[in-house]
Each structure stands twice: as structure tokens, then as C-alpha cells.
Amino acid sequence: xxxxxxxxxxxxxxxxxxxxxxxxxxxxxxxxxxxxxxxxxxxxxxxxxxxxxxxxxxxxxxxxxxxxxxxxxxxxxxxxxxxxxxxxxxxxxxxxxxxxxxxxxxxxxxxxxxxxxxxxxxxxxxxxxxxxxxxxxxxxxxxxxxxxxxxxxxxxxxxxxxxxxxxxxxxxxxxxxxxxxxxxxxxxxxxxxxxxxxxxxxxxxxxxxxxxxxxxxxxxxxxxxxxxxxxxxxxxxxxxxxxxxxxxxxxxxxxxxxxxxxxxxxxxxxxxxxxx
Numbered sequence: 001x002x003x004x005x006x007x008x009x010x011x012x013x014x015x016x017x018x019x020x021x022x023x024x025x026x027x028x029x030x031x032x033x034x035x036x037x038x039x040x041x042x043x044x045x046x047x048x049x050x051x052x053x054x055x056x057x058x059x060x061x062x063x064x065x066x067x068x069x070x071x072x073x074x075x076x077x078x079x080x081x082x083x084x085x086x087x088x089x090x091x092x093x094x095x096x097x098x099x100x101x102x103x104x105x106x107x108x109x110x111x112x113x114x115x116x117x118x119x120x121x122x123x124x125x126x127x128x129x130x131x132x133x134x135x136x137x138x139x140x141x142x143x144x145x146x147x148x149x150x151x152x153x154x155x156x157x158x159x160x161x162x163x164x165x166x167x168x169x170x171x172x173x174x175x176x177x178x179x180x181x182x183x184x185x186x187x188x189x190x191x192x193x194x195x196x197x198x199x200x201x202x203x204x205x206x207x208x209x210x211x212x213x214x215x216x217x218x219x220x221x222x223x224x225x226x227x228x229x230x231x232x233x234x235x236x237x238x239x240x241x242x243x244x245x246x247x248x249x250x251x252x253x254x255x256x257x258x259x260x261x262x263x264x265x266x267x268x269x270x271x272x273x274x275x276x
Contacts, residue, residue, distance in 0.1 A: 004047040009213045012047055012082055013039040017242050017271040019078040019091060025256065025264040027095025030102060033240040033252025034072035034146065036271075037177040037210070041144060041235055044216040046079040050142065054084040057109045063139050064128050066113050068121020069146035069175065071254075073104030076111065085110035119152025121145060122172065126158040129170035129230075140223070144173045148180040151189045163202030168224035171231040172203075175210060177239040181253050195234055203232040210235030242271035 016039040024030030045065065046052075053059045067076050074094055081088040086109050093099025100108065103116045115121050125143035132139055149155055162170055176194075178185040185191065195205040204226035208215040216235070225231040239253070240246030246257055246267075258264035 006213045009043045009047050013043040016078040018268050020074045021267050023074045023094035025258050028256045029095050031071040032257050035075040036241045037237040037239050038175045040211045042075050042079045046083050049220045064112050064141045066121045066125045066143045067104045068149050070103040070115030080110040118149045119154040122155050122158040126162045129167040140169050142171045147176050159201050162230040166228040167230045171223045173233045176234050177237045179239040198232045204229040205232045207234045210237035242274050243267045
């Protein structure tokens with residue numbers, strides 16, 4: 001869907017936020033702040049970048065996408081529903097018994113891997129990229145991570161491995177909202193200077209505005225950013241983007257962020273009026 005306009009991508013990002021607010025309110029739980037921060041990234045990936053086929057989710061030539069921050073899975077569920085991988089009605093049972101799981105699940109059409117504990121996504125994505133290289137396959141592997149993911153030792157093992165094996169078919173996007181489950185990044189495990197570290201480890205890096213549709217699109221269109229190197233895109237985002245009282249708050253990370261249906265509807269009106 002490379003002909004998808006900027007305006008359509010913005011509409012999809014708003015729709016992702018709208019659906020995530022409804023899902024987490026009805027399910028009485030979820031990681032809404034983490035979902036809202038990645039809406040533009042998810043929109044561009046599914047509307048412009050990923051080579052996928054909703055009618056054939058197991059298409060062998062598809063690009064592989066791994067959501068390492070699996071707690072924000074509802075944002076990917078929303079994008080998959082918008083693309084037609086499954087009926088939107090399925091999302092009505094998000095976080096409910098016999099419904100869609102709170103974390104990303106491979107039981108949902110279009111999802112490659114179930115993730116939850118941080119630090120699992122990049123090692124698996126790296127293995128997928130290596131296997132594709134060894135088999136002479138042309139598909140690409142994308143991994144969307146949180147900054148919390150980057151605190152994990154398994155992540156850094158994969159970072160070293162991917163660079164050593166010149167996996168230029170691998171692209172990492174970090175949803176860099178700098179707020180984690182228990183506090184702000186600078187109070188838990190500061191990563192700065194972040195991209196300098198990745199450059200020293202042998203990756204090609206870019207830093208972008210993770211809410212700018214044009215910047216996201218342009219950067220993803222350039223991958224691999226350098227021949228023979230994996231690509232690392234640091235996307236600066238706002239936790240809870242679109243709902244002012246949730247923005248940059250630890251409270252938005254987990255739980256039901258709206259006390260009533262009226263409050264939830266007000267949140268939806270706010271995201272609809274604040275398109276990036």
C-alpha cells in the first residue's frame with residue numbers, strides 16, 4: 001500500500017488510538033500509554049512498509065514483523081483489523097475470557113510471535129534474519145521495541161550478534177517514550193548516548209520523530225540504512241500520546257485509565273482532535 005497518503009496514515013493512527021482506548025476500557029486493563037505512543041509507527045508499518053497479504057498471512061515472501069513490547073499488542077491488533085487480517089468484531093473481547101489476549105499472540109492472524117517478557121523480541125528477530133540470509137530469502141525482518149526492552153541483557157547479545165553477521169535485512173525501531181513500568185528512564189536505567197552505543201556496536205542508526213508520518217515513512221523506505229549493517233531507528237515518542245492527562249505519565253503504563261464510559265469517550269474525542 002505504498003500509495004497510501006500521509007492523511008490516510010494519520011487517520012489510521014487515530015483509529016488505532018481510538019480502538020485501543022475502547023479495548024482497554026472494555027477489558028478493564030491493558031498498557032494504554034505504550035499503545036498510544038506507537039500509533040504512527042504502527043500505521044506506517046502496516047499501511048506503507050511491510051510486504052504482507054491479509055488474505056494469506058502465511059505468505060512465504062512476507063516481511064516478518066516482531067512486536068517485542070508485547071504488552072502493547074492491542075495497537076498491532078487494531079492495525080491488523082484495519083488491514084483486513086480478521087473481522088474488527090474480534091477485538092470486542094480483548095482482555096476478556098475466551099477473547100484476545102492482553103499481550104500480542106501468534107494465535108491472531110498476521111502475528112508472527114507471542115511476546116511478553118521484555119528482551120525476547122530482538123533475539124528471535126535476529127534469528128529470523130540470519131535464517132533468511134542463509135536460505136537466500138529476500139524478505140525483511142522488522143522488530144519494534146520499547147526502551148525498557150533495551151535494559152535486557154538478551155537484547156544486547158542480539159545487538160552484538162546481528163552486527164557481527166552483517167544482518168542488513170534486520171531493522172529495529174525503538175518506541176523511545178522514556179517512561180517504563182516503574183518510572184522514567186533516567187531514574188531506572190539511562191541509555192544515553194543511545195545511538196552512539198549502537199554505532200560502536202556496528203549498527204547504522206537514525207533518530208526520528210516517532211509521531212511524524214513523513215519522517216517515519218522516509219526512514220523506513222531507506223532500509224537497509226547501510227549495506228552490510230543492521231538498521232537501528234530511534235523514534236522519539238510521547239507516552240500516552242493524544243490524551244493530555246496521560247502523556248509522559250507512569251500511570252498510563254498499566255491498568256484501566258478511564259473511570260467511566262463518559263471519561264473514555266472524552267479521551268477518544270481528544271485523540272480525534274489531536275492528529276499528528
